[in-house]
Amino acid sequence: MASSQAPVKLVNESAVEFLTTEMVEAMIRTIKDDALRLNTDRDSSLGNPNDGAGGPKDYSEGDEAMEAVYYKLEMIGFRVGERLIEKISKDRLRFADNLDVVKFVCKEVWMFLFKKQVDNLKTNHRGVYVLQDNGFRWFTRMAHDQSSAESVKKVTPYLWFPCGILRGILSNLGIASVVVAETSSLPACTFQIKIAKTA
Numbered sequence: 001m002a003s004s005q006a007p008v009k010l011v012n013e014s015a016v017e018f019l020t021t022e023m024v025e026a027m028i029r030t031i032k033d034d035a036l037r038l039n040t041d042r043d044s045s046l047g048n049p050n051d052g053a054g055g056p057k058d059y060s061e062g063d064e065a066m067e068a069v070y071y072k073l074e075m076i077g078f079r080v081g082e083r084l085i086e087k088i089s090k091d092r093l094r095f096a097d098n099l100d101v102v103k104f105v106c107k108e109v110w111m112f113l114f115k116k117q118v119d120n121l122k123t124n125h126r127g128v129y130v131l132q133d134n135g136f137r138w139f140t141r142m143a144h145d146q147s148s149a150e151s152v153k154k155v156t157p158y159l160w161f162p163c164g165i166l167r168g169i170l171s172n173l174g175i176a177s178v179v180v181a182e183t184s185s186l187p188a189c190t191f192q193i194k195i196a197k198t199a
Contacts, residue, residue: 013115020138024073024157031068070160077164078171085169088112098195101173102129109169113162114138127195132188138162139187152183159189166191 088109095101106118110133120132138158159181166179176196183189 017138017141020158020161023076024069024161027069027072028157031065031072035065066157069157073157073160074164074167077161077166078168079164080161081165081168081170082172083168084112084165085109085172089173095173098127098175099123101170101175102131102193105166105169106131113165127197129193129195131191131193133191134188136183136187136189139183139189142186151186155183155186159183159191163191166193170195 089104092104095104102121102123106121110116110118110131114133114137116133116135116137118131119134120130122130122132139155142155142158163179163181167177170177170179170193176198178194178196179191180194181189181191
């Protein structure tokens, strides 16, 4: 007897992690190559185009190339988040308020993305929420010094994609927000969500 349901399609978790890592590296290389191709003033942080390392050596905020990488990764994450929340929340009742939405993100969405819940949620009850993940899954398999400032700089671009995912999820649920992430001790990281005030 044939089943009328379509077979479940699964993707190996490692494939998603590799894809995310390569997406960030490819975005950095693409921006670097575009900057060199356009004969722009070469920023010393872009590194030697002939070295095999690929990607910037310094992720400082003033670097225009890294700002372009941030914008692209965050926008890709935004689009992923918009579509992802449709799948995750399709059978869920409406949310009562912003805190309910953020709690849903901390429990259900985090479990879907990272196979665990957020370790800590803090709020000032004025539209600012801080999500603490003490073992951010995408950092656990990266080689790094736990407290090295250099390691923290190198992993910063890997936070921009999940920031976009969070912003896309919130946007699709009707909440305009700004999401920023930081880390000071790997593999822990903190995501800060600032919800825009409505008029």
